[in-house]
Amino acid sequence: MAPIVSIRNLTKRYATGFTALKGVDLDIEEGEILALLGPNGAGKTTMISIICGIVTPSGGTVTVAGHDILADYRKTRSIIGLVPQELTLDSFETVWSTVSFSRGLHGRKPDPALIERILKDLSLYDKKDTMLRHLSGGMRRRVLIAKALSYEPKVLFLDEPTAGVDVSLRKDMWQLVERLRAAGVTIILTTHYIEEAEEIADRIGVINGGRILLVEDKKALMTKLGRKQLTVELAEPLAAIPPSLAPFGLALAGTGERLVYEFSTTGERTGISSLLSALSQAGLRVRDVSTEQSSLEDIFVELVGEDR
Amino acid sequence: MNIEGVRAIYLFEMARMRRTLLQSVVSPVITTSLYFIVFGAAIGSRMQEVDGISYGAFIAPGLIMLTLLNQCIGNGSFGIYFPKFTGTIYEILSSPISTAEILIGYVGAAATKGLIVGTIILLTASAFVDISIAHPFLMALFFVLTAVTFSLFGFMIGIWAKDFEQLNIFPMLVIPPLVFLGGSFYSINMLPPFWQTVSHFNPVLYLVSGFRWSFYEIADVNPAVSLAIVVGFLVACLSVTAWIFKTGYKLKS
Ligand SMILES: Nc1ncnc2c1ncn2[C@@H]1O[C@H](COP(=O)(O)OP(=O)(O)OP(=O)(O)O)[C@@H](O)[C@H]1O
Numbered sequence A: 001m002a003p004i005v006s007i008r009n010l011t012k013r014y015a016t017g018f019t020a021l022k023g024v025d026l027d028i029e030e031g032e033i034l035a036l037l038g039p040n041g042a043g044k045t046t047m048i049s050i051i052c053g054i055v056t057p058s059g060g061t062v063t064v065a066g067h068d069i070l071a072d073y074r075k076t077r078s079i080i081g082l083v084p085q086e087l088t089l090d091s092f093e094t095v096w097s098t099v100s101f102s103r104g105l106h107g108r109k110p111d112p113a114l115i116e117r118i119l120k121d122l123s124l125y126d127k128k129d130t131m132l133r134h135l136s137g138g139m140r141r142r143v144l145i146a147k148a149l150s151y152e153p154k155v156l157f158l159d160e161p162t163a164g165v166d167v168s169l170r171k172d173m174w175q176l177v178e179r180l181r182a183a184g185v186t187i188i189l190t191t192h193y194i195e196e197a198e199e200i201a202d203r204i205g206v207i208n209g210g211r212i213l214l215v216e217d218k219k220a221l222m223t224k225l226g227r228k229q230l231t232v233e234l235a236e237p238l239a240a241i242p243p244s245l246a247p248f249g250l251a252l253a254g255t256g257e258r259l260v261y262e263f264s265t266t267g268e269r270t271g272i273s274s275l276l277s278a279l280s281q282a283g284l285r286v287r288d289v290s291t292e293q294s295s296l297e298d299i300f301v302e303l304v305g306e307d308r
Numbered sequence B: 001m002n003i004e005g006v007r008a009i010y011l012f013e014m015a016r017m018r019r020t021l022l023q024s025v026v027s028p029v030i031t032t033s034l035y036f037i038v039f040g041a042a043i044g045s046r047m048q049e050v051d052g053i054s055y056g057a058f059i060a061p062g063l064i065m066l067t068l069l070n071q072c073i074g075n076g077s078f079g080i081y082f083p084k085f086t087g088t089i090y091e092i093l094s095s096p097i098s099t100a101e102i103l104i105g106y107v108g109a110a111a112t113k114g115l116i117v118g119t120i121i122l123l124t125a126s127a128f129v130d131i132s133i134a135h136p137f138l139m140a141l142f143f144v145l146t147a148v149t150f151s152l153f154g155f156m157i158g159i160w161a162k163d164f165e166q167l168n169i170f171p172m173l174v175i176p177p178l179v180f181l182g183g184s185f186y187s188i189n190m191l192p193p194f195w196q197t198v199s200h201f202n203p204v205l206y207l208v209s210g211f212r213w214s215f216y217e218i219a220d221v222n223p224a225v226s227l228a229i230v231v232g233f234l235v236a237c238l239s240v241t242a243w244i245f246k247t248g249y250k251l252k253s
């Protein structure tokens, strides 16, 4: 199936001369949830803003459902919904009027029943006649989400939807994302919380310095994460691995005094005990044993660190 | 065409204006009444008729224009400046709506309100002086064209302005002198030849003169020229606005 959003060699150089995107390629599949991770200033908001029409690209192309975002902006923008990072709302409008406004702006006929349902889903219905400036930060965030849902987008961009949001609202938000996915909505969200990406995403992308460093299936990433390393420190260094230990697929590290064994914690048996007995049968004296597990956080830090 | 989108912007703007209607109607009504009391009654009673009509009636079209210009520029500029200022413009920019549609929404609403307030001023004026309208159709045409043109002009100012000071430069500092020196309170025939020539560079002269001709059939310049100037200015504003949206000038980074 063709990707719903296809980004090719997208670049952005701001008027200040700063290059925020340095050739981004990314395909987003229909119906998936893609989490974009990246440090502050990585270019997440810039990328989303270009796709939505708020920032003009300097180079490259983006298509949404096969339509070019510049030439066919009417088509692409009626498919896309955006919940911006900043809590920008009109002060003097009511919750109901601002959400209805969004629907109209996107060319949809009024549908009070739908708006009522959205507001109820987001626990905003009792605030429907409240002026926006009288809402708390978390409520404003929900109003922004309600606005984006009001025109029933097929692709939804959530730019840090859970920034500054309390734990219970965050859980609500995740449930909402789950419901939207069930309804077939493609969701792209940016976040600084790695556990959030782990919790709800199908795929995880890492962006830094205007480049995509990695986009991978969460499951594949998790199996990588499910791998552990056992490091055996030997009393005397080895020149080569003895043939009797070949089945374990060991690697020799350092100056030969360390043996590295990789195993899966998800497998039925780890093979650690047979390795240890094989070591003593081979007459090797073990000084120390340690295990290590990499987390998504490690991968992230490592990727972004290398990139600097 | 995204008709729902145009309607949404138009109604949003009209709702915003309704919240400030009192202030935007009361203040020009008071100002206009003061003009009539001071210029029309106090000074005007000692003045001769101008071109055969009473001084009070003579100044009425100019006063209506003054209010119309201020209203349209003010509403047109604020309507777009505010979302730019607060950041809510993101929603307009990311909507499936064209430049023309955005303009119809914002400019249409600003012009509507300008016309409402302008009409109220016309009624206020007729409470003080005898007003006759010789060419109602032409008068309405000038009225609407001016409202649309200056709402559009205001819209451009709203996009250009980077702070509230710049936003207010035109309504506060540029329009009043142009209106006062544009023959609103006198016929430019009363001026020395040099100042008559200078006055012809003032676009508001053409507006006021043409508008007044539609009332009393007296004019400083040919009414056809007046109409041509208004239409020309409208076309110029439309071109600049089209360019703004094409390039994203000050709207998109
Ligand atoms: N309008 C602008 N003009 C100039 N530079 C900008 C502009 N907007 C963003 N930038 C720069 O572009 C870079 C990327 O910004 P962007 O907002 O896309 O980052 P981000 O990944 O969303 O960060 P965060 O996690 O903090 O939201 C930053 O270095 C920022 O300073």
Ligand SMILES: [Mg+2]
Binding pocket: A044, A045, A046, A085, A159
């Ligand atoms: Mg951001």
